[in-house]
Amino acid sequence: MKKTINIFPILLFLIFSSIGCTKLNEQVLDEANATNLTDKQAAEGLIGPVYARLPDIFLHTNYFALQEISTDEAILPYRGNTDWFDNGIYLTNHKHEFMTTDNNIKNTWNFIFQSISRSISAINQLPSLKDPSVKTFTAEARAMRAYYSLLTLDLYGVVFVKDDPSALSDILRGNAAVEYIKKELLAAEPDLETVNVTHGRMSKSAVWGMLARLYLNAAVYRNIYAAPTFAPEDMDKVIEYCDKIISSNNYQLSPEYFAIFDDNNDSNKEIIFAVDQRSDLNGHNRMAYFSLSGDQWPLPDNVAANGTDGPAITSDFYKTWQTAYAPADPSIDPRFYKENLSIYSNPADSCVPAAQYFINRGILRGQQYGQVKKNGVFMKCVNGNIKVGPLYHDSRSRPDLPVIFTENVDFTPAGSNYPNGYRVSKYMFSRKSVNGRNFGEANIVILRLADIYLMRAEAKLRKNNDAAAALADVNTVRASRTARQKPPALTSMTLDILYRERGFEFYWECLRRTDMIRFGKYEGTWTEKTNTDVKKRLMPIPQTAIDGASNLKDYLKQNDSY
Template sequence: MKKYLILSLTFVGLLILNGCTDLTENVLDEASVAGLTDKQAADGNIAPVYARLPDLFLHTNYFAIQEISSDEAILPYRGGTDWGDNGIYMALHQHTSTSTDPNIRSTWLLLAQGISRSITALNTLPNINDGNVKVYMAEARGMRAYYNMLMLDLFGLAFGKDDPQGTSQILRGEQALDYVKSEFLAVEPDLLTTVGPGRLTKGAVWGLLARLYLNAAVYRDRYAATINFKAEDMDKVIEYTDKIINSGQYQLSKDYFSVFNSDNHDNKELIFAVDQRAELNGHNRLAYFSISGDQFPLPAFPAANGTDGPSITPDFYQSWATAYAPQDPTVDPRFFKQNWTIPADSCIAEANFNMNRGILRGQQYGLLRVNGAFVRCGANYRVGKLFHVTRNRPTLPVTFTEQVDFSVAGSNYNTGYRVLKYEFSKKSQSGRNLGDADIPIVRLADVYLMRAEAKLRKSNDAASALADVNTIRAARTNPAPALTAMNLDLLLRERGFELYWEMVRRTDQIRFGKYEGTWTEKTNADRQKRIFPIPQTAIDGASNLPGYLVQNPGY
């Protein structure tokens, strides 16, 4: 009898919600899905494999634990009333998180669900007579590898499992690395090159393999005082990045911020991305998370505002300021894009209202809202100097300062330079829904930077690495000044300039030996904090198998 899993079942029967012991989903037989064509059944099996990605990349899940734990982002207890959350964001930043942290637990569960759904698809698709099954099987297996790759990076382990009713084998270190690697290699021949960035393609797997080999030394010896990179690993990074670059399928965008626009799904720089188009129920949280609660990007929707979340640290800002002194960092088009120049008090047509992008500093101007409605001047909108009205601090200007920390003064609503990298969807009624911008997982600029790093680590080929970095800089409209030298420290700085707010910073800092360093409000130098604690709920859920799921050292 054929067995189909349809999309409506994707939230049913996930024992993983209470632990990681049994990655199982319920499957309905064909009698329950009468009328489905084989194509619909095949589509209904692969869709859940990708369905958790938007939630995984939510601002309080993968973004928080990759960015706020690094030197790039900080989230204080805003005004003494917002984002306190029992200190979890302060703990993330200071590397003192515990196994009960809700954001870490949520990220774990989403990854486990992704693995579970991939296994279900792999066991159901072979029973469906549809021409897409072979490709879908490769995608499901590849996505299982991707979710396990994130598990390995974040928690130091991977789950090996094929039978939905079986118990996962827990893999660590070299064994986990080899497993993920072999799974990617197994599926690459059957993947397509023509389905866009929202699905796993050959290019996506090449990029993920390059990233896996680049971090292989870390994954083999997680707590090493000195990370020993193998030349053969770097050769593989170069091999797979060459495949992508030489394919001719991808292009660096002339407009840097177009890579993060709400219509970026067809942007040629994207290789693998979270499909965030509104019709697929994307969300806007990476757009609204950092900006002020008194910044309103959409004249049509007076409820769509920011949330005064994280800012960049002064340390990260100074990496820009020092690099370009005595010039302002705006000489680099990745730092800031000015979409308007307005007087202190003026009117603007709705069609011309488009917020500045990038790193936002100083006094902010925008739509003025009174009693829940924007102030109008005829058919246009009044734009002026903003104050923290929504925070009941109407005399405090929305003036973003460089300094931000966990002190009372440093935690105020105006502290810290903010980031608006991902464009607000023009359809978002609340600022939290209908986010059209696909979230990059692998893009071409990162591929060039990975290749540059591999060349430096393998043979200190600074000239070739410099050429790769300057290729990216030269590609942008009003290009950033070309660099004249290259080394690993400069390359880490360049990765920060190119990839900030893209959820790679923690992984980068670990690989470059900087994660135990000191920055704003963070002094913890414990190497055991390179990975996060396994959620206590997962350990408790596996308590029927003594010794099966062991907590990571240091927690």
């Protein structure tokens, strides 16, 4: 029988490739042969676009900027009065002076809502197909729609609801939005896979983790501008869903912390849900290059792969590490730093075979070393190995200015210079892609097992102040990092210590803004930020969205204070 299938999602599938479960064989289809697809091919063509915008949402200038640069963790100044001004959006973001015309806010909104629209299309069209995959794919589309709705609730305070693609969406806020997302996740969960599914797709465990997140933040979402009151029954649900994931034994804490963010992290057992970025699929993230200096060259002999002098960590965030470990240096925590180039501790080690050349990871401080580039080529040792030495800002035409990352970074001319601010090298500079700057292959982590342990610890603290159980969960995560030195075990646990621990474990992972709001820290002051307005907990709805709905009276209301 001839099948009639909406060709638009199939064409999108061909553009954005597969969903990360397997390498789906692409074939060139035109409108004539699209109607002759098997049900399996048609189902894959419908589910592919549901995931396809995740890399765009998690682009370094979109969701990352909103979740990190708006916090005490990251700052992006106007570098050298020449780079990264972008109409001031990174300055206003950090200061909580968000603008309705901010491109990062608008782009994040657009990509999320495109993804919701594609999810609705898949939910509507998949049931007409007869392949066994349809049941699972429909559940994935429904779970992904709920996940995208969780993002819009968290960022913008709204959820758009409809099942008919041609209908006008209902707009939910507060408790109604929480209940809707909960209902959708629970409806999808029974038909999702538990094993034999990569972390690039929605699974039962991923849904359990999203339910735990939803319940943990529900008090905030129900009344966004109030001081949250965490209901014991919500905390029970957080514990229940975290228990399900931990007891499944499908995931393992990674002995090497930075392996979670390596090129080949698609096989890392700690990750539950992630943006699949393998190059044979749709890899292109720029997380590795965003913070590094323009005169750091992390790939052997690749003259095009360098940093961009983007965001640094704030001195405020660095001091949380410094204070926690004083008088010892925070590098005793293997999550803070990993030395890969031995010249940092042994200045005589200035020749490195290309196969062994990897830049350091974690939080980078002080004089930076690496490949030395002169007149467009890298210097070599006599034996042909890579010559490594102290770096200078040659690419900025400042060969007299060493690449020495300093603690001080702010929006003053002195604090905005290229070397200012300790940098973050958390994601690996890809060794496999054609260009490590633009095509990073490390999957971007959305949910991992360490977060499950720390969410459970927080729920236990908030429910009945069970500090002993919370301490055990936190120390389980700490004790798992055995590849080098383990972080010292903690001896006590409070909400403030747990908040600090979440910063140490999840820096640069798009969780900080949500954590700060839940812990009552977002109205604090740091670096260049003095705004204490609780109304800035939500981002503004982009002006383009408000304008687009202007012919529908009172349909889409701008968030307070914008």
